[in-house]
Amino acid sequence: MIQNFADKLIEAVKAKGNPICVGLDPRLDKIPESIKNRALAYTDDNGEHLSPTAAAARAIFEFNKGIIDAVFDLVPVVKPQIAFYEIYGADGVKAYADTLKYAKSKGILTIADAKRNDIGTTAEAYAQAFLGEVQIFEGENEVVMPIFEADSITVNPYLGWDGIKPFVEECKKYGKGIFALVKTSNKSSGDLQDLVMQDEKGADGKGKALYEIVGHLVDSWGADEIGESGYNFVGAVVGATFPEQAKRLREIMPNTIFLVPGYGAQGAGAADVKPCFNADGLGAIINNSRGIIFAYEKLGMLPDAYAEAARTAVLEMKKDLSEIA
């Protein structure tokens, strides 16, 4: 029996006693020199140094392992942002897959922050690669294997249901989840998301904003997939930087888990993320990337102490969030 991803995530949040998601967004210029020097000095079986992209990927993966080792017993979930890996091409993508696999081996859930979006067989290919299994070759050469082994992935809803359905199918099959962008945390997120619609009126007779309509869509996309926890595996990305909108979305999507960016580096605090939670204190995952993985900077610690600093930052964030519970 396949467990609903929402149930796995809520279980993990309860077990760890906090809803913190650590964003694994490595930046080479902030990674300790010692790690970079080891990657640059590394020689393979043939005695050759790595290419620049392979050395960068090696450094990133070592850095990530340090973070995961330092926080895996504390947090329910990590979220590597794929752009920071794709920037090193295929080598970076290998470090991405390795990072997801390592997190899994440590028993924490993963969100592939890839914001993928497409239709038909193209969306199916993404869904199989990130969430499911891929069939390679046929007949006697056939191999069926997972590729990225993420537990969930972020997706962009602009193409409508056609772009979501192939992911939902993989989720059902493998106990995985998605988080669809609804109201993002950036300043210009209103360019499209805050536009007010003519045909759709709320209870107050006012037109609904696009983000509200998308909220209703996301709610409907997950309506058949509610687990024992009361939540479903079609989650929503809702920025902490817009608490009013988050409050409205919480009403529209009572059974949806919110993935909340914007805490910390983007300026939002515990009070701002409060509207993302339901009355039961559940229903939201609060992401923090730079504020945890590069906490050594703010804490005035040496770069080599980045893992210890990350642990300290998680504990501080846990305390901060507990005050709104």
Add this chain to the structure above:
Amino acid sequence: MIQNFADKLIEAVKAKGNPICVGLDPRLDKIPESIKNRALAYTDDNGEHLSPTAAAARAIFEFNKGIIDAVFDLVPVVKPQIAFYEIYGADGVKAYADTLKYAKSKGILTIADAKRNDIGTTAEAYAQAFLGEVQIFEGENEVVMPIFEADSITVNPYLGWDGIKPFVEECKKYGKGIFALVKTSNKSSGDLQDLVMQDEKGADGKGKALYEIVGHLVDSWGADEIGESGYNFVGAVVGATFPEQAKRLREIMPNTIFLVPGYGAQGAGAADVKPCFNADGLGAIINNSRGIIFAYEKLGMLPDAYAEAARTAVLEMKKDLSEIA
């Protein structure tokens, strides 16, 4: 002096005498057995066979080279869809980069169909990886190199200007382009894109649809970037399956190059794509993926003749499109 991407693309369309974009969306099950067997039999310097994903990637790249060799003198541009490469993980992504590089070496322009979307430094990372150059390490170890070397990339506009600006900056610096999703070709594209807005009324007093508003935004995003051709490097994805909407968008975005999916396999014909062109017969790139790269099926030819079949299909499509000029 950096040439505007729009000018490069219009020049190529004029030189080749057609606006055809060949979609490189390889599917292992449709690739000739001979290519797959060569990849499976291949042994590296240590005498070892490739992993399943590496063998798949090798087969895909050989297939793509065959297509590019067969059509590079005929068409202005190719568009590899990255999902069909990511499905084989890091190995697939290497085949993706190799494909872009090979097309470039043959003098044709490339569109990375990746529909990337994010904000801030994350969007910057994507833009640098796909369109610009990436700095790896610092000081004596510093290397600055291109990663994917695409001429342009498709992007998703749901996050607003914050998600577009980092790409536009790279475009200016390196003479590259983007194509933002406006009205996509799929059946449920109207879920969001056809919603009618309250505050924005057209000349007829009717509310505008979201896709029209996005059209206006895309037009404004490219307004400062118009090249000698009269077109700018901020293009738009406009599906051939909705000719009425395409006509409306052509009016809203006179200086925008449309990348048009939906011709062929998705059911649209020459008459359907006509509204995507300006009166000068320019302004649109018509994509065909399966209808060209797997044309051997429809033409009743052997899989091994796929390259010849692709050339025949391009020539037929060119003739078909010339009838609407």
